[in-house]
Amino acid sequence: MSLPADNAPASRQAGVHEESRPSLAALLIDPSFWADWASVVGLVGLVILFGVTSPVFLSVANMQAILLAAAILVVLSIGQTFVVATSGIDLSLAASVMLGAVILGLIHAAGLGIFAACVLAVLATSAIGLMNGLLITAGRIPDFVVTLGTLSGITGLGLILSGGEPTMVGSTFLLKLASGYLGPFGYPVWVAIAAVLVAHVALYHTRFGVHLLATGGQAESASALGIRTNRVKIAAYTISGFCAGIASILLVARIGSAEPQINTSLLLNSVAAVVLGGVSLFGGRASILGPAIGALMLTALVNGLTLLSVSAFYQPLAVGVIVVLAALIMRYQK
Amino acid sequence: MSTVNHIAPSEAILACQGLSKHFGGIRAFTDVGFQARRGEVTAVIGDNGAGKSTLIRCLVGVHVPDGGTIYFDGRQQPFSNPDEARKSGIETVHQNLALIDELTVAQNLFLNREIVRRIGPFALLDRKAMKDQARAMLSRLSINVPSVTQRVRRLSGGQRQAISICRAAGSGAKLVVMDEPTAALGVQETANVEALIRKLREQGVSVILISHNFDQVRRLSDQIWVMRAGKMVATVRSSETTGNELVALVTGAA
Amino acid sequence: MRMFNCLALGAGLLATTFAVPAHAEDAKVAAIVKGLDNPFFQTMQKGIEEQAKADGVGVNVQAAANMGDATGQADKLTAMALQDYDCYLVNPISVSNLVQALVPVAQKKKPIVNIDSTIDAEQAKAAGFAVSTYIGTDNVAAGALAGEEMLKLVPKGSKVALVAGIVGDVGSNARIKGFKQAVEGKLDVVVMVSADWDREKALTAATDILAAHPDLAGFFAANDIMALGVERAVQTSGKDVKVIGLDGIVDALKSVAAGELTATVAQYPYVVGAMGVEACKLAAKGKELPANVPAPVLLINKDNAEASLKNFPRPGGDYPDPLREMLK
Numbered sequence: 001m002s003l004p005a006d007n008a009p010a011s012r013q014a015g016v017h018e019e020s021r022p023s024l025a026a027l028l029i030d031p032s033f034w035a036d037w038a039s040v041v042g043l044v045g046l047v048i049l050f051g052v053t054s055p056v057f058l059s060v061a062n063m064q065a066i067l068l069a070a071a072i073l074v075v076l077s078i079g080q081t082f083v084v085a086t087s088g089i090d091l092s093l094a095a096s097v098m099l100g101a102v103i104l105g106l107i108h109a110a111g112l113g114i115f116a117a118c119v120l121a122v123l124a125t126s127a128i129g130l131m132n133g134l135l136i137t138a139g140r141i142p143d144f145v146v147t148l149g150t151l152s153g154i155t156g157l158g159l160i161l162s163g164g165e166p167t168m169v170g171s172t173f174l175l176k177l178a179s180g181y182l183g184p185f186g187y188p189v190w191v192a193i194a195a196v197l198v199a200h201v202a203l204y205h206t207r208f209g210v211h212l213l214a215t216g217g218q219a220e221s222a223s224a225l226g227i228r229t230n231r232v233k234i235a236a237y238t239i240s241g242f243c244a245g246i247a248s249i250l251l252v253a254r255i256g257s258a259e260p261q262i263n264t265s266l267l268l269n270s271v272a273a274v275v276l277g278g279v280s281l282f283g284g285r286a287s288i289l290g291p292a293i294g295a296l297m298l299t300a301l302v303n304g305l306t307l308l309s310v311s312a313f314y315q316p317l318a319v320g321v322i323v324v325l326a327a328l329i330m331r332y333q334k
Numbered sequence: 335m336s337t338v339n340h341i342a343p344s345e346a347i348l349a350c351q352g353l354s355k356h357f358g359g360i361r362a363f364t365d366v367g368f369q370a371r372r373g374e375v376t377a378v379i380g381d382n383g384a385g386k387s388t389l390i391r392c393l394v395g396v397h398v399p400d401g402g403t404i405y406f407d408g409r410q411q412p413f414s415n416p417d418e419a420r421k422s423g424i425e426t427v428h429q430n431l432a433l434i435d436e437l438t439v440a441q442n443l444f445l446n447r448e449i450v451r452r453i454g455p456f457a458l459l460d461r462k463a464m465k466d467q468a469r470a471m472l473s474r475l476s477i478n479v480p481s482v483t484q485r486v487r488r489l490s491g492g493q494r495q496a497i498s499i500c501r502a503a504g505s506g507a508k509l510v511v512m513d514e515p516t517a518a519l520g521v522q523e524t525a526n527v528e529a530l531i532r533k534l535r536e537q538g539v540s541v542i543l544i545s546h547n548f549d550q551v552r553r554l555s556d557q558i559w560v561m562r563a564g565k566m567v568a569t570v571r572s573s574e575t576t577g578n579e580l581v582a583l584v585t586g587a588a
Numbered sequence: 589m590r591m592f593n594c595l596a597l598g599a600g601l602l603a604t605t606f607a608v609p610a611h612a613e614d615a616k617v618a619a620i621v622k623g624l625d626n627p628f629f630q631t632m633q634k635g636i637e638e639q640a641k642a643d644g645v646g647v648n649v650q651a652a653a654n655m656g657d658a659t660g661q662a663d664k665l666t667a668m669a670l671q672d673y674d675c676y677l678v679n680p681i682s683v684s685n686l687v688q689a690l691v692p693v694a695q696k697k698k699p700i701v702n703i704d705s706t707i708d709a710e711q712a713k714a715a716g717f718a719v720s721t722y723i724g725t726d727n728v729a730a731g732a733l734a735g736e737e738m739l740k741l742v743p744k745g746s747k748v749a750l751v752a753g754i755v756g757d758v759g760s761n762a763r764i765k766g767f768k769q770a771v772e773g774k775l776d777v778v779v780m781v782s783a784d785w786d787r788e789k790a791l792t793a794a795t796d797i798l799a800a801h802p803d804l805a806g807f808f809a810a811n812d813i814m815a816l817g818v819e820r821a822v823q824t825s826g827k828d829v830k831v832i833g834l835d836g837i838v839d840a841l842k843s844v845a846a847g848e849l850t851a852t853v854a855q856y857p858y859v860v861g862a863m864g865v866e867a868c869k870l871a872a873k874g875k876e877l878p879a880n881v882p883a884p885v886l887l888i889n890k891d892n893a894e895a896s897l898k899n900f901p902r903p904g905g906d907y908p909d910p911l912r913e914m915l916k
C-alpha cells in the first residue's frame with residue numbers, strides 16, 4: 001500500500017531538516033554536554049590531578065592495578081544500568097555476588113570441578129534476578145521492596161549455606177584468571193571489556209535495547225504499542241543477576257576464597273557509577289560506556305587517595321562529594 | 335431512542351457486543367455494542383469521560399474487558415495484548431499513550447517494529463534504514479521535525495501528535511484507530527490529518543475516529559456512534575444527521 | 589566547565605591537605621587494617637600512628653571501606669605496594685584476600701608484618717611468600733581467661749549461658765571454645781545463643797534465658813557490646829548473675845568500674861598496632877623477627893578497671909612486649 005504522498009497539502013515546506021551537528025564551541029558552553037560526559041570529565045580530571053600529585057599514579061603498573069581493581073565494579077554497574085534503565089533499582093546486587101561466591105565455593109569444595117562451580121554460581125544469581133523480575137512484574141510489588149527483601153533473603157541463604165564460614169577456593173584456573181595477563185590487561189579487565197562491548201551492542205543495536213529504554217521511559221505507552229514491558233523488566237533483572245554471577249567469579253578469583261560477607265560498597269558504588277555515567281534514575285535513558293567509566297573513575301579516586309596517604313576516613317567522604325556533584329551536574333541534562 | 339442497526343458480520347472489520355469495563359469502583363462503560371464497517375470511517379463521539387478512549391483501548395488489546403465479546407475481521411476475541419492487535423493489522427493513535435520522550439523520532443516511528451539485519455544468530459538494528467524510512471514517512475505526510483535523531487522530548491505537542499499519526503498511518507494497517515488525533519493541532523496540521531484520513535479511506539483502509547469536533551466528524555465519517563456516561567446510546571449515518579442532532583444525542587437532550 | 593573546576597579544586601585541596609610530607613624518617617611503613625567502621629580498628633590505627641610518631645617512623649594507614657570490603661582492601665594494598673615503603677603492616681579481612689596483593693611486596697623483599705587476623709600460610713606459600721611475623725591475640729586464651737574468672741566467681745556446678753557473635757564467626761568460635769575448655773566439667777553450660785555482636789539482640793536473648801533458667805549463675809558474652817546488653821537484662825531482672833565480656837572497650841571498662849559488668853577480658857588493638865610498628869622498625873634494622881608474637885590479654889575486674897580506664901587505649905599496667913625488648 002502506498003501512502004498519501006501525491007496530493008498531500010503542500011502549502012508548507014515539507015520534510016525533515018538535514019541533521020546539523022552543533023559546533024564544538026556551542027557544545028562546550030552547553031551544560032547538558034558536560035552532564036552527558038560527567039564521568040569522562042571526572043576521570044580525566046582525576047587522572048591529571050593524581051598524575052601531578054603522585055609520581056606512582058601514572059605508572060603502567062598502577063594503571064594496570066586500577067583497571068584490575070575496577071573490573072568487578074564495571075561488571076556490576078552494567079547489570080545495575082540495565083535495571084535502572086527500566087526505572088528500577090537492584091538493591092540485591094552485592095548480596096547476589098556474595099551468594100554466587102558462596103555457591104561457587106561450596107560446589108568447588110564438593111569436588112564438582114571449577115567450571116561447574118562457576119556455571120552454577122552464575123545460574124544461581126541469574127535465577128535470583130529472574131525471581132526479582134517476576135516479583136516486581138507479576139507480583140506488582142515495587143522494585144525497591146522486592147530487591148530489599150531479596151537482599152535480606154539471600155544474605156540469610158548465604159549464611160545458611162556456608163554456615164557463616166569462608167570456603168577456600170584453591171583453583172589454578174581462578175588463580176590464572178585473577179593474575180594472568182593477555183597483552184597489556186589482566187584477564188579480569190578483558191572480562192569487563194567483553195561485558196561492556198556485549199552490553200553496549202545489546203543496548204544500542206538490538207530491539208531489546210530500544211524496548212528496554214521505551215519501558216523505562218513510559219512503560220504504559222510502550223505496552224500500548226505492544227511491547228511486553230513485563231518481559232523486558234524481567235530480562236533486565238535477570239541480566240543484573242547474571243552480571244552479579246560474573247562478578248562473583250572475579251571476586252572469588254581475586255580473594256581466593258568465598259566469604260558469606262556482603263560488600264555493601266559494591267552496591268553503593270554500582271549505583272554511584274550509574275549516576276556518574278549519566279544514566280537517568282527515572283529510566284529511559286542509559287549508556288554502557290558512561291557507567292563503565294564512572295566505575296573506573298570511582299576506582300581511580302580511591303587509588304589516588306590511597307597513594308596520597310589520605311586517611312581512610314576521608315575517602316568515603318570524597319566519593320560522596322563526587323557522586324553528589326555528578327548528580328548536580330545531571331540536573332543540566334536535558 | 336437508540337437506533338443501533340446491525341450489519342452482517344462480514345461487513346464489520348471490528349465489532350463488539352455486551353462489552354463492559356470498570357476500574358475498581360469506576361465504571362468506564364457497560365454493555366456496549368459497536369461496529370465499524372470495513373472500508374468506512376467510523377466516528378465515536380461523546381462528552382469527556384463518556385468512555386470512548388477506554389472502549390478503544392479494550393478493542394485494541396490494551397485493556398482486557400470485564401465481559402462481552404470482540405470480533406475483528408470475523409474472528410472472535412482476537413487479541414490478548416496490543417502486540418497481537420498490531421500484528422493483525424490494527425494501528426492506534428492513543429490519546430495519552432503516544433510517544434516515548436527519551437527515544438528519538440525514528441526510534442518512536444519504528445517502536446516494536448524495528449528493522450533488523452540478521453548476522454548469524456543475531457539480529458542487529460538497521461539504524462540507517464530506519465532513519466531513512468522515517469524521513470520518507472515524515473515528508474510524505476508533510477510533518478516538520480528538526481531531525482529524526484532528535485529526542486521526542488524536545489518536540490512541540492503538535493509535532494508529537496503528528497509523529498504518532500504518522501506511525502499509525504505509515505505501516506500498512508487494515509484498520510487505523512485515532513483517538514482525538516487533531517486535538518493538539520493547528521489549522522494547517524488539522525487539514526493535513528483530515529486529508530490523510532480521506533486518503534486512507536480511498537485506499538480501502540478502515541478508520542475509527544474519536545473526535546469532539548462535530549463538523550469534522552460529519553465531514554469525514556460515514557457512520558457516527560454516540561456514547562454517553564458509559565453507554566452506547568445511538569448510531570446514525572453521517573449523511574443523515576445534523577450538528578444539532580449530534581449535540582442533542584451527546585448531551586441527552588433529545 | 590565550572591563544575592569541572594570545582595571538582596579539580598576540591599580534589600586538589602584534599603590532596604594538599606592530607607598528603608603526608610616525606611620527612612627524613614628511619615623507615616616508611618604502609619599499614620592496611622580492616623574497616624574503620626569498628627572502634628576496634630580505629631584504636632589499632634591510633635596505636636600504629638602514635639607508635640610511629642614515637643619511633644620516628646613514617647606511616648600511611650589505610651583501611652577497607654567496611655568489614656565486607658575484601659577486594660577494596662586488596663586494591664588499596666596493591667596501590668601502596670607500588671610505592672616505596674620499607675615495611676608492610678597488614679590486618680587482612682579474610683585469610684586470603686590480601687595474598688595476591690602481597691606478591692609484589694614479597695618480590696621486592698620487603699618485610700610483611702601480619703597483625704590481628706592471620707593470613708593463610710598455605711595460600712601465602714603457594715603465592716611464593718611467607719609473612720615475616722605474626723602479632724596477635726589468642727582468642728582461645730582470652731576466652732579461657734574469662735572462663736577461669738567465672739570459675740572463681742560462681743560455685744562449682746553452677747549453670748552458665750554463652751552469648752556468641754555472628755554464627756560461624758571465627759573469632760567468636762575461638763572465644764567460646766576457650767571459655768568452654770576452661771569450665772569443662774566444672775560448670776554447667778545450659779545454653780549458647782547467637783546475638784550477632786548486637787547489644788539489643790543480646791539483651792533480648794538474655795532476658796529469655798533468665799526466664800528459662802531462674803537459677804542461672806553467670807553469662808559469658810563473646811564481646812563487650814553483647815555483654816553490656818546482657819548486663820542490662822540482668823539488672824532489669826534484679827538477680828545476681830555474673831556477666832563477663834571480652835574486648836575491653838571503654839564502655840565495658842566504665843561499667844566494670846561502676847560495679848555493673850562483673851569483668852571483661854581486655855585485648856589491646858592499640859598494642860597490636862604499636863607492636864606492628866616496632867616489628868617494622870626491627871626489620872628495617874635488619875633484625876630477625878620471631879615468627880609469632882603474642883599480644884597481651886588482661887583480665888579487668890573492679891580492682892583494676894579504674895587504672896585501665898585512665899590509660900585507655902593502652903593497658904592499665906605494664907605488659908610483656910618482646911619486640912620492645914629487642915629494640916633496646
Ligand SMILES: Nc1ncnc2c1ncn2[C@@H]1O[C@H](COP(=O)(O)OP(=O)(O)OP(=O)(O)O)[C@@H](O)[C@H]1O
Nearest residue numbers: 357360361362380381382383384385386387388389
Ligand atoms: N486507567 C484508568 N483507571 C481508572 N479509571 C479510568 C482509567 N481510564 C479511564 N478511567 C475512567 O473511565 C471513564 C471513561 O474515561 P475515558 O478516558 O474512556 O473517557 P473519554 O470518553 O475518552 O473522555 P475524553 O473525551 O475526555 O477523552 C472516566 O471516568 C475515567 O476517569
Ligand SMILES: [Mg+2]
Nearest residue numbers: 386387388429
Ligand atoms: Mg478520551
